[in-house]
Amino acid sequence: MKQYYLVRLDDACPQMNRLRWQRIENILDKYGIKPMVGIIPHNEDPVTCIDTIDTNFTSKVLNWQKKGWAIALHGYNHVCTTITGGINPVHKRSEFAGLPLAEQKEKISKGYKTLITVGIHPKYFFAPSHTYDENTLKALVEETSIRIISDSIALQPYKQGVFTMIPCQMGRFRRLPIRGYWTFCFHPNGMDDVAFDTFEHFIKTNLERFINFSDIDVNKVGKKTIVDRLLSFVYFTLRKIKG
Numbered sequence: 001m002k003q004y005y006l007v008r009l010d011d012a013c014p015q016m017n018r019l020r021w022q023r024i025e026n027i028l029d030k031y032g033i034k035p036m037v038g039i040i041p042h043n044e045d046p047v048t049c050i051d052t053i054d055t056n057f058t059s060k061v062l063n064w065q066k067k068g069w070a071i072a073l074h075g076y077n078h079v080c081t082t083i084t085g086g087i088n089p090v091h092k093r094s095e096f097a098g099l100p101l102a103e104q105k106e107k108i109s110k111g112y113k114t115l116i117t118v119g120i121h122p123k124y125f126f127a128p129s130h131t132y133d134e135n136t137l138k139a140l141v142e143e144t145s146i147r148i149i150s151d152s153i154a155l156q157p158y159k160q161g162v163f164t165m166i167p168c169q170m171g172r173f174r175r176l177p178i179r180g181y182w183t184f185c186f187h188p189n190g191m192d193d194v195a196f197d198t199f200e201h202f203i204k205t206n207l208e209r210f211i212n213f214s215d216i217d218v219n220k221v222g223k224k225t226i227v228d229r230l231l232s233f234v235y236f237t238l239r240k241i242k243g
């Protein structure tokens with residue numbers, strides 16, 4: 001296994017910072033990289049309400065879809081109401097983890113339908129704050145055809161029941177000493193000039209390592225390895241100790 005780099009963009013919604021999103025799209029287009037993009041179907045989070053509502057948002061997403069970007073359902077309203085970390089406890093807050101199944105099913109179903117109705121077909125899911133639980137997975141199975149999750153700490157994609165889990169480990173670009181599949185997630189809404197320059201420079205100098213999500217053959221993905229079990233255990237134990 002070599003080193004593969006993947007790009008994930010979080011928090012696309014009608015109130016996103018349009019100029020910054022256009023800027024990141026231009027850079028990705030320039031280097032032929034197709035990222036995963038997380039769409040918030042019913043944004044009510046003040047943190048992600050930046051610009052006035054973009055009436056063109058749906059056609060923008062449809063264009064990303066046409067270009068081959070990996071479309072992900074990113075929660076429902078992006079508002080965290082629990083203090084639970086669930087099965088990927090990167091944070092102790094969640095829109096999903098800790099909620100009863102019925103409530104999660106309603107959120108997932110409403111969000112999914114909102115996108116499907118306008119022709120957007122998400123194949124992936126990732127939750128706000130990276131946090132979800134077993135009920136979120138059940139809700140996805142019962143309400144959607146989504147069977148791929150972005151998020152988890154591991155070195156390579158693995159199967160968990162009917163799901164393929166694609167790890168997401170980093171919030172910024174860095175050269176890594178270990179082989180594996182590395183997803184770097186970015187929040188274009190909060191990126192400044194320096195962040196964009198760093199972003200482009202890293203891509204330019206490491207271009208041969210970048211792949212697209214569609215390059216991952218989910219039929220060839222196996223069970224979580226012992227190394228990955230250990231890695232994830234150590235990661236979350238350290239995170240707990242650090243508080």
Ligand SMILES: [Zn+2]
Nearest residue numbers: 010011128129
């Ligand atoms: Zn988010």
